[in-house]
Amino acid sequence: MVNKVTKIGVLTSGGDAPGMNAAIRAVVRTGIYHGLEVYGILRGYQGMIDDDIIKMETRSVANIIQRGGTILKTARCKDFFEYEGRQRAYDNLRARDINGLIVIGGDGSFRGAVKFSQEFDIPCIGLAGTIDKDIYGTDFTIGFDTAVNTAVEAIDKVRDTMDAHDRIFIIEVMGRDAGYIALHSGIATGAENILIPERKTDINDMIASLQEKERRKKLVNLIVVAEGDEFGGANEVHKILKEKMPHAEIRVCILGHIQRGGSPSCLDRLIASRMGFHAVESLIEGRHNVFVGIMNNKMHYIPLENAVKNKVKISEEWLRIVKILAS
Numbered sequence: 001m002v003n004k005v006t007k008i009g010v011l012t013s014g015g016d017a018p019g020m021n022a023a024i025r026a027v028v029r030t031g032i033y034h035g036l037e038v039y040g041i042l043r044g045y046q047g048m049i050d051d052d053i054i055k056m057e058t059r060s061v062a063n064i065i066q067r068g069g070t071i072l073k074t075a076r077c078k079d080f081f082e083y084e085g086r087q088r089a090y091d092n093l094r095a096r097d098i099n100g101l102i103v104i105g106g107d108g109s110f111r112g113a114v115k116f117s118q119e120f121d122i123p124c125i126g127l128a129g130t131i132d133k134d135i136y137g138t139d140f141t142i143g144f145d146t147a148v149n150t151a152v153e154a155i156d157k158v159r160d161t162m163d164a165h166d167r168i169f170i171i172e173v174m175g176r177d178a179g180y181i182a183l184h185s186g187i188a189t190g191a192e193n194i195l196i197p198e199r200k201t202d203i204n205d206m207i208a209s210l211q212e213k214e215r216r217k218k219l220v221n222l223i224v225v226a227e228g229d230e231f232g233g234a235n236e237v238h239k240i241l242k243e244k245m246p247h248a249e250i251r252v253c254i255l256g257h258i259q260r261g262g263s264p265s266c267l268d269r270l271i272a273s274r275m276g277f278h279a280v281e282s283l284i285e286g287r288h289n290v291f292v293g294i295m296n297n298k299m300h301y302i303p304l305e306n307a308v309k310n311k312v313k314i315s316e317e318w319l320r321i322v323k324i325l326a327s
């Protein structure tokens with residue numbers, strides 16, 4: 001039996017994502033509205049272990065909804081992988097009578113929350129904050145929309161140069177295990193080829209089509225590659241192409257960290273506000289060890305364990321669209 005929640009902690013963990021601040025703001029303000037005390041835990045699980053915890057007030061989250069990053073800071077925390085670390089974290093929460101925890105982060109952070117909630121009696125609610133959109137059970141994750149729009153804006157600019165010079169451009173976007181940023185930004189910018197970890201690429205077929213364009217002197221081609229594609233990113237793809245087409249002008253552009261930062265899009269602010277609000281209400285209602293997802297515009301509460309066990313698949317529909325539109 002879980003006790004009534006009176007004091008809650010909120011943290012951001014793992015890779016930062018635009019919109020995390022909007023989620024913190026929603027958690028703090030909804031919590032205070034319901035008469036809870038809300039504590040901000042700094043640097044994710046590290047702050048829980050180090051007792052780096054501050055009381056949050058309504059004003060603490062003023063003027064942050066439009067800011068990227070996270071005011072609570074984030075970190076990757078080795079000690080939380082160990083039981084002793086998690087025990088210390090629990091002791092620190094108990095010492096302040098914190099009896100509910102909201103974790104904003106990606107699947108790694110959820111894995112940590114699953115362990116913590118199995119071992120200790122503090123209910124956890126997860127909010128999917130990741131630019132990769134690789135959390136099973138939700139149509140949206142906080143940060144994806146902003147990141148993909150940043151990628152689209154950058155790729156459009158590169159395309160102008162590519163067209164002007166008749167070049168092949170290989171653009172690498174983020175996504176070590178998940179190809180959603182590459183898929184969506186590639187479709188939205190009219191990329192001729194999109195290389196993602198979830199799908200095998202017929203590289204010989206791709207080279208044959210590029211060589212054909214080279215023969216026709218129409219060698220303008222945009223290739224969007226997820227950093228975790230089967231070849232190991234844009235530089236590796238470049239090596240393969242250069243070997244077969246030594247005279248072609250092929251350029252590589254790695255977008256890197258610009259995709260993580262920046263002011264969150266309207267959509268990210270809205271879903272972060274909505275998820276943050278429901279995270280607190282669901283804790284109050286007695287839900288625990290679930291994450292708050294949105295599917296078909298409805299809130300869903302999915303056990304954290306299911307979220308980390310299942311892998312998000314890219315639908316056959318998208319894969320067909322890519323195949324047909326990018327030919």
Ligand code: ADP
Binds near residue numbers: 013107113130
């Ligand atoms: P993200 O949440 O963005 O996927 P990470 O995978 O780096 O980021 O995870 C963030 C943090 O969550 C880790 O640094 C660690 O503290 C915690 N974590 C991840 N996996 C586990 C695990 N299996 N057990 C305990 N803690 C974990």
